[in-house]
Amino acid sequence: MADDEAPSTLAKIAGAGAAVAAAWVAQRAVTLAWKTATGHRPPKPDEDLENRFVEIAAAAAVTAAAVAFAKVYTARGTARLAARVNANRAG
Template identity: 55%
Template sequence: MAEQSTQTTISKIVGALAAVAAAWVAQKIVATAWQAASGHTPPKPDDDGDAGLAEVAAAAMVTGAIVSLVRVLATRGTARKLR
């Protein structure tokens, strides 16, 4: 029973690290693509720039959706590899 608990804990830790790394990479890719498409970096909620609400909302939706998808795929892939 202790062996199963240890494997579950290791799996959760490795999965979380993979998810964080994948989310960071996805965020960098989104920022690079946004800059290539628009000529500037995506707006952040705390920026005092001149980005309108529509641009801030679009950046948040695109970044959030891609980062969430990549985190799920990384977590599931890690769990599958550790089994």
């Protein structure tokens, strides 16, 4: 990648902040959906092991997938925004 195509420090910081925010929103959405579907919050790692393994694995998989999806699409959107800002600065 050429130097003029490298994202600025501000774009990197904005992307990291947006990814953290998107992950938080995704996790909250999964918690709300889980509570709506099951009537209780998803199990947490520090809770008693009385929860069934299947429920713990399902909660972990759904949460991880939602967070990964949010982070990927946030990173893509931030990269597009940084490219537009850089294009406007250059031309």
